Amino acid sequence: MRFRDQLELSLSNLWKVKLRTLLTTAGVVVGIGALVSMMSFGTGMQKNVTETFKSLELFNSITVFPEGSGPGGSDPDRIDPHQPRRVPAGTAKAVLDDRALDAISKLRGVETVYPDVNFPALVRFNGREEFRLVQVLPAKIAGSRMIKLRAGKPYLSDDADEIIVNDYLLRRLDVKDPASAIGKRIEIASVSFDLGRLNPMDFSSIFQGGKLPVSKETYEFRIVGVSENMGFGPGSVWNELMIPPGAARKIKKLPFTSIWDIFRLQEGAIGYSALNVRLSSPGEVDAVKARIKEMGFSTFALADQFAQVRQAFFFLDMILAAVGMIAIFVAALGIVNTMVMSILERTREIGIMKAVGAGDGDVRSVFVFESSIIGFAGGLLGYGLGWIVSRVINRVVNYFLARQSLPAIDYFAFPWWLFAGALAFAVAVSLAAGIYPAHRAALVDPVKALRHD
Amino acid sequence: MRNAVAEPIPQGPSAAVEVRGLAKIYRLGRVDVPALRDVSFRVEPGSFTAVTGVSGSGKSTLLNLVGGLDTASAGSITVMGKDLALMSRDGLARYRRSGVGMIFQSFNLLSSRTALENVEFPLLFAGVPKAERRERAASLLDQVGLAGRSRHRPIELSGGEQQRVAIARALVNRPPLVLADEPTGNLDSRTAREIVGLLAELNRSRELTILMVTHETALAREFAHAVIRLHDGRVESEEKLR
Numbered sequence: 001m002r003f004r005d006q007l008e009l010s011l012s013n014l015w016k017v018k019l020r021t022l023l024t025t026a027g028v029v030v031g032i033g034a035l036v037s038m039m040s041f042g043t044g045m046q047k048n049v050t051e052t053f054k055s056l057e058l059f060n061s062i063t064v065f066p067e068g069s070g071p072g073g074s075d076p077d078r079i080d081p082h083q084p085r086r087v088p089a090g091t092a093k094a095v096l097d098d099r100a101l102d103a104i105s106k107l108r109g110v111e112t113v114y115p116d117v118n119f120p121a122l123v124r125f126n127g128r129e130e131f132r133l134v135q136v137l138p139a140k141i142a143g144s145r146m147i148k149l150r151a152g153k154p155y156l157s158d159d160a161d162e163i164i165v166n167d168y169l170l171r172r173l174d175v176k177d178p179a180s181a182i183g184k185r186i187e188i189a190s191v192s193f194d195l196g197r198l199n200p201m202d203f204s205s206i207f208q209g210g211k212l213p214v215s216k217e218t219y220e221f222r223i224v225g226v227s228e229n230m231g232f233g234p235g236s237v238w239n240e241l242m243i244p245p246g247a248a249r250k251i252k253k254l255p256f257t258s259i260w261d262i263f264r265l266q267e268g269a270i271g272y273s274a275l276n277v278r279l280s281s282p283g284e285v286d287a288v289k290a291r292i293k294e295m296g297f298s299t300f301a302l303a304d305q306f307a308q309v310r311q312a313f314f315f316l317d318m319i320l321a322a323v324g325m326i327a328i329f330v331a332a333l334g335i336v337n338t339m340v341m342s343i344l345e346r347t348r349e350i351g352i353m354k355a356v357g358a359g360d361g362d363v364r365s366v367f368v369f370e371s372s373i374i375g376f377a378g379g380l381l382g383y384g385l386g387w388i389v390s391r392v393i394n395r396v397v398n399y400f401l402a403r404q405s406l407p408a409i410d411y412f413a414f415p416w417w418l419f420a421g422a423l424a425f426a427v428a429v430s431l432a433a434g435i436y437p438a439h440r441a442a443l444v445d446p447v448k449a450l451r452h453d
Numbered sequence: 454m455r456n457a458v459a460e461p462i463p464q465g466p467s468a469a470v471e472v473r474g475l476a477k478i479y480r481l482g483r484v485d486v487p488a489l490r491d492v493s494f495r496v497e498p499g500s501f502t503a504v505t506g507v508s509g510s511g512k513s514t515l516l517n518l519v520g521g522l523d524t525a526s527a528g529s530i531t532v533m534g535k536d537l538a539l540m541s542r543d544g545l546a547r548y549r550r551s552g553v554g555m556i557f558q559s560f561n562l563l564s565s566r567t568a569l570e571n572v573e574f575p576l577l578f579a580g581v582p583k584a585e586r587r588e589r590a591a592s593l594l595d596q597v598g599l600a601g602r603s604r605h606r607p608i609e610l611s612g613g614e615q616q617r618v619a620i621a622r623a624l625v626n627r628p629p630l631v632l633a634d635e636p637t638g639n640l641d642s643r644t645a646r647e648i649v650g651l652l653a654e655l656n657r658s659r660e661l662t663i664l665m666v667t668h669e670t671a672l673a674r675e676f677a678h679a680v681i682r683l684h685d686g687r688v689e690s691e692e693k694l695r
Contacts, residue, residue: 002580355522357546358578359543
């Protein structure tokens with residue numbers, strides 16, 4: 001039998017029982033639709049995270065902490081407080097100071113090193129005040145892909161009295177249009193120790209309610225850029241105000257930003273709380289990490305964490321696929337049911353086919369074709385349904401995100417393999433569901449089928 | 454079951470259908486019901502042979518066996534020199550496709566298809582291209598006198614017309630042998646006579662071998678060359694008329 005004739009014969013058979021064909025196909029549509037939207041959600045989430053990591057250049061960054069401190073030292077045993085801190089034998093406790101910064105920046109594969117410096121400050125703009133952490137960020141980093149600007153441009157010099165403000169903070173300061181803030185002056189008021197009033201080692205007077213031994217000073221900056229709020233914020237660049245290091249040096253500020261610093265202050269050497277290291281390529285991460293560890297610092301690289309993230313996504317995908325599979329399985333049962341029913345009704349027709357010379361294979365393929373057509377149509381429409389459902393969910397979610405001033409994210413991804421896979425899977429499942437009924441049809445006894453009652 | 458051949462059967466390679474010691478036993482539950490027991494006869498090429506007998510004499514069973522729709526319990530059927538018992542399932546399908554055409558009492562047309570589509574239906578399985586199918590089917594409908602009815606569905610046709618469509622369908626693969634199982638059973642006597650007359654016509658004009666089962670002895674005697682009477686699964690008599 002010719003392929004075209006077979007197709008036409010099967011299509012006309014399906015057309016004869018339109019309603020039943022429609023309902024059976026609807027089962028496949030729902031099943032494939034569920035599977036497609038689930039898979040596209042899993043894929044979309046993974047793509048979002050991966051791309052955010054990539055665009056923020058998080059795969060080629062390492063954060064360096066002084067030995068035994070800082071968040072998430074990369075060796076798990078160091079997190080356990082009962083374990084003694086292990087310092088590499090023969091080295092004094094390494095201090096994360098400018099000398100260390102210099103040494104790290106000379107390592108092969110290292111592009112930029114800059115200290116992670118934050119200080120608290122009062123921001124005054126547009127007649128409003130907000131209390132925020134200011135991040136000190138070299139011009140080189142501010143101008144890199146790590147900072148996405150919504151308006152204006154990054155500061156070009158490390159000594160300029162210029163500042164990049166985040167759009168979220170601007171909204172809090174009642175500025176609706178980010179571009180309107182460009183070029184305006186903003187006041188940063190920082191607090192610092194008034195050394196004339198305090199022995200910095202004696203904190204007890206503070207806690208006993210004495211007058212705070214601090215003074216407050218105000219500095220003026222010019223807003224040059226407005227940065228975008230990051231939807232995902234796992235990284236070092238998430239502060240709402242960024243100023244260049246040269247300008248930061250002029251500001252009198254507290255020498256610490258966390259409790260860790262206070263403890264280390266008592267130990268003597270303080271250094272930086274962390275250094276951000278940017279590498280020329282993600283491939284250098286392991287080598288540079290090893291060298292930095294040799295210097296007696298601990299490191300944290302998101303690239304390491306990402307393997308675990310991938311695994312988590314794999315499990316998420318599996319669970320989503322399993323839910324989709326249940327729907328497909330039910331649809332497959334629907335096909336088997338329809339085909340078996342149809343064979344019972346069409347026994348005489350099968351008898352006629354055989355009487356005029358159809359072989360077992362011809363009969364079988366007519367039924368396999370019919371179920372495959374159901375699968376193909378179901379796969380095609382199911383993909384469409386999955387796409388529509390995902391778009392609607394995406395719209396709704398992003399509507400609520402926008403109300404919270406969060407940027408729109410595409411939660412679903414539709415790579416080409418999802419389309420091809422959904423279609424192939426729908427046809428394969430329908431084919432499998434059609435095999436048993438088709439086999440039964442081929443075995444119909446023509447004499448019994450044609451016996452007139 | 455198979456007895457020694459009592460009467461000598463005319464031998465020769467030229468028979469269109471040669472049946473020897475044919476038996477068919479149906480198993481109903483635990484009881485064996487013989488439908489045919491030791492049937493032997495031969496049909497000459499280009500002849501019109503009628504098989505008569507009362508209901509239950511085994512006529513239809515015989516025709517289904519010769520048509521390759523069923524398989525014998527014992528004995529042999531040779532059609533155009535080929536033993537059906539030696540054919541595989543696919544071989545039998547090929548035989549039904551091009552070796553034989555069948556006509557039934559209840560017409561067995563596909564109700565959702567037009568007369569033309571019914572006639573071309575067997576050609577689908579022969580892999581004949583659509584244009585040629587159409588042409589051959591239309592020409593056959595013309596020959597059976599239904600040229601104007603090709604777009605009608607079976608339900609819109611009379612019994613006689615439906616049987617003509619079935620005859621055209623039986624001929625579309627150009628088989629040398631046509632088997633007709635009570636072709637007049639569902640028709641009034643005038644139409645019945647027309648249909649048998651058409652078969653006789655085709656037998657003459659196309660040198661078609663026809664084996665027709667019927668219980669209408671008068672019609673059989675009027676048109677057939679030979680009449681075989683079956684009784685209780687055996688050949689009761691064999692009569693050559695012309």
